[in-house]
Ligand SMILES: Nc1ncnc2c1ncn2[C@@H]1O[C@H](COP(=O)(O)OP(=O)(O)OP(=O)(O)O)[C@@H](O)[C@H]1O
């Protein structure tokens with residue numbers, strides 16, 4: 001760590017003092033999280049809590065530098081915290097392996113931190129942390145990266161835009177390694193396998209690391225990886241010979257599938273795959289020399305014979321090029337695309353999965369964005385700089401910063417001032433209230449409802465009489481479900497710090513944080529409500545017109561679309577450009593950027609074998 005005098009020269013002695021006392025939470029110890037934890041510990045932060053639900057994977061090691069091979073399968077948060085503690089033994093860091101959305105992380109728990117850093121990879125968790133920070137008034141530093149693009153912003157409830165002030169692009173799906181390697185069930189799984197595994201292993205950079213794998217905790221998994229890499233390495237020796245296509249085919253669509261079939265348990269509840277027969281298909285298909293790939297339909301799924309011919313043809317083409325260069329998949333490289341389309345199609349035939357056209361495969365394969373360590377490092381650094389401004393109460397100097405690359409802008413990093421909360425934002429418009437309850441063991445849900453209805457008459461919560469009460473995804477009460485009315489909050493598992501959502505029939509939402517108040521001095525009220533002074537003053541929402549599809553009124557109404565990438569490449573390109581260009585704020589008419597990255601993108605997850 002830099003010594004205190006160096007830090008004081010950089011940030012000022014007062015700020016260094018504040019940094020050393022600040023309690024900060026880092027959510028996510030992956031690509032950005034590892035860089036961030038290292039930077040925080042090197043910048044004088046001492047009270048750091050990291051949380052991550054995941055364990056370390058072989059594929060994380062190329063960019064998550066706090067992790068080593070011996071840590072595979074160990075919890076990310078724990079290993080990351082132990083690594084930064086070695087950099088600076090004076091820090092008082094804690095780690096938790098858990099989902100940040102778990103109810104144990106109550107509003108009270110969030111409220112104990114001075115600042116929260118999001119280093120996440122999905123929209124849902126980001127939105128949750130955003131809501132918790134707004135509810136508790138804790139500043140949030142939000143971040144995201146996608147390939148060479150990155151973004152950092154600061155969210156201070158009531159003062160700045162929040163994460164939900166503008167609709168985000170739909171979230172994309174993540175793919176566990178075993179789905180890709182062993183149990184594909186959808187066309188995209190086959191495309192990811194063809195591109196990231198088969199193509200990369202055969203024609204990309206030789207995979208040296210598999211040879212260095214040591215036996216350890218996860219010897220089984222590593223052994224299989226090593227065997228697979230070695231078997232493919234042996235095949236590349238046959239590249240350029242007449243046998244090459246047959247050997248690849250037999251390994252990928254016969255031997256490997258037979259190996260999977262031998263794991264009987266795996267197929268107890270699933271349809272087992274069928275190995276494909278090279279000789280049988282060879283007899284039915286024209287040989288590679290006479291085959292013309294341009295005769296294939298671009299927009300229709302291939303037949304198995306067409307897929308086979310395309311496979312043999314593209315193998316031959318790529319093998320002749322591979323002799324002189326290492327190949328990288330590029331959706332515009334026609335040989336590479338043909339190989340991926342053909343092998344994805346053959347795998348789909350083997351596993352009984354729907355077929356996709358070459359055009360659709362191009363869209364799917366082209367959408368995969370690699371995670372880049374340098375981008376993560378730059379974004380993490382910017383997060384720390386923003387955090388120091390927040391701690392010094394210089395929020396007005398905080399900026400949303402964008403990292404761009406390859407665009408026409410001359411600067412790689414651009415910034416823009418923070419905007420006030422959007423009057424249309426369903427999350428910022430909420431009235432975050434605190435309900436103080438004297439005794440969770442005595443107060444019933446019925447008491448709470450009675451109290452809210454009384455309050456409605458006095459304070460105009462805009463909930464009306466027909467309210468429902470939800471905790472997370474659990475419905476506790478609605479007008480058609482009153483089973484819990486006589487149950488105490490304690491018996492419903494509600495403890496201090498949990499957040500209840502009160503919702504009206506018209507989707508007006510009032511989040512209420514439960515809190516214990518002990519016995520009240522006057523001994524009269526068992527429930528009181530606080531926080532009205534924090535209610536933002538927004539003008540009423542304009543009447544909705546039928547074309548206003550975008551303005552959600554409540555996050556419970558949001559459907560996170562999990563779909564495969566659109567096959568409309570032209571509009572995808574337009575969408576991508578939209579993400580990076582100036583846009584007009586509908587509420588102020590001002591020109592503004594929306595975002596540089598896809599906040600919900602988990603595409604990095606599918607570069608499993610990079
Ligand atoms: N709800 C959540 N609670 C806690 N941690 C989460 C939650 N959602 C995601 N994370 C963590 O956020 C981190 C995001 O990091 P990153 O985007 O680098 O993903 P990764 O899984 O480490 O890498 P890759 O996906 O490229 O293999 C991950 O470690 C992930 O486990």
Ligand SMILES: [Zn+2]
Pocket residue numbers: 161162163164165166421422425426427428429
């Ligand atoms: Zn908002």
